[in-house]
Amino acid sequence: MSAPPPNYDYPIQDMIRRPKVDAVVEYGNAASFWVEYPSGLVDLTRSAHVALKVDKDVVGETGNVASPPLKSDTQFELEVDGGRTLRLNKAQTAIVVVDMQNFFLHPDLRAHPKGLACVPPLEGAVPALRSLGAKILWVNWGLTDHELTTIPPSLVRSFMKNGQGGFGAELPGTFGRLLIRGAYNSDLYGPLQPLYEAGKDAGTDVWIHKNRMSGLWGPQSALDLYLQEEGITTLLFAGVNADQCVLGTLVDCYYRGYDCVVISDAVATTSPEGGYENMIYNSGNGYGFVTDSSRIVSAAAIAAKA
Numbered sequence: 001m002s003a004p005p006p007n008y009d010y011p012i013q014d015m016i017r018r019p020k021v022d023a024v025v026e027y028g029n030a031a032s033f034w035v036e037y038p039s040g041l042v043d044l045t046r047s048a049h050v051a052l053k054v055d056k057d058v059v060g061e062t063g064n065v066a067s068p069p070l071k072s073d074t075q076f077e078l079e080v081d082g083g084r085t086l087r088l089n090k091a092q093t094a095i096v097v098v099d100m101q102n103f104f105l106h107p108d109l110r111a112h113p114k115g116l117a118c119v120p121p122l123e124g125a126v127p128a129l130r131s132l133g134a135k136i137l138w139v140n141w142g143l144t145d146h147e148l149t150t151i152p153p154s155l156v157r158s159f160m161k162n163g164q165g166g167f168g169a170e171l172p173g174t175f176g177r178l179l180i181r182g183a184y185n186s187d188l189y190g191p192l193q194p195l196y197e198a199g200k201d202a203g204t205d206v207w208i209h210k211n212r213m214s215g216l217w218g219p220q221s222a223l224d225l226y227l228q229e230e231g232i233t234t235l236l237f238a239g240v241n242a243d244q245c246v247l248g249t250l251v252d253c254y255y256r257g258y259d260c261v262v263i264s265d266a267v268a269t270t271s272p273e274g275g276y277e278n279m280i281y282n283s284g285n286g287y288g289f290v291t292d293s294s295r296i297v298s299a300a301a302i303a304a305k306a
Helices: 119-132 153-158 192-202 222-230 242-256 275-287 293-305
Strands: 025-028 033-036 041-043 075-080 084-089 093-098 135-141 205-210 234-240 259-268 289-291
Touching: 075 289, 075 293, 084 234, 093 119, 093 222, 093 242, 119 135, 119 192, 119 234, 119 259, 119 293, 135 192, 135 222, 192 205, 205 222, 234 242, 242 259, 242 275, 259 275, 259 293, 275 289
Parallel strands: 041 084, 093 135, 093 234, 135 205, 234 259, 259 289
Antiparallel strands: 025 033, 033 041, 075 084
C-alpha cells in the first residue's frame, strides 16, 4: 500500500507548537539564514552555516552537529515562547517601538489602560537592550503639511469622526495639531519621552517618522533605509495598537526578510477581544517569535556576567 498523504492541517510554520527538531536544520539561503538545533536553540546571527563536513569539535554524543559556542562579546541569547532560545547578534538587533505617543495614550485624549500598561515593561526592556548594544527605534506618526496632501482617502477617513477633525486638526489645550511633527500630541507619552531623550544623547536611540499605519510601507521608507545602513536584521516589536500599526509594520518587515520578535507585554490594542490574541498568535506561529520584557531583562543580566 502507498503511504497516506501528508497532513497539512496545521497553522503555517507553527513555531510555538511544533516539537523541537530531531537534527540540525538550516533555513534560508547562503546570505540570509537561520540554524535550528535539537536543543531548541535557533541561531539568527547568520554567522555559522551548518558544517557540511563532520568535525570532532562540532559533533555531540549522538553524532548530531552541535551549536557553535556563544560569542559573548558580539552575541546574546533570548528565551522565547515554544521552548526556543534565540541567538542574536548585538549590533544587528533593534527594538521597534511603535506609536507610544500622547495622541494614543494620554488620558486627556482617550482611555487606553492596556496601552499605558506597556510603559513599565518598556522602561525595563529599553535600558536592558541598550546595555546589550541593540538600537532603540521609536517609530512614530509625525506628519508634515506636504504629507497631508498625499495621504489616501481611506486613511484620512479613518482618523476623522463624523467627517470632522482628522490629521492636522487642532486638538484641545496644548496638544497641538493632530499627529503633526513637533506637536505635543506627537511626543512620546509620559516617562517615555525622557527615556528617548536620554538614549538620543547617548547615541543609542533614534526617532523615525512614519506617515502610514506601517512604518515600512512602499519601496523606500526612513525605517528601511536606517535598518539597511546599520546592517540590522533582527527586530523586537512593541507599541500600540498591536493589531494595527504594530502589526502593519511587523508584517512589512517580515515580507522584507527581517527577523521578527514580539514583546507580548509591551504591545496592546483598543480593539475588541481577539485583536491582541490574534496578533500574538500569528506572530509566534507565522511571522517569527514571541517573548516578554522580563526575558529581555534576564538576557541582559546574563550577558553582563559573561
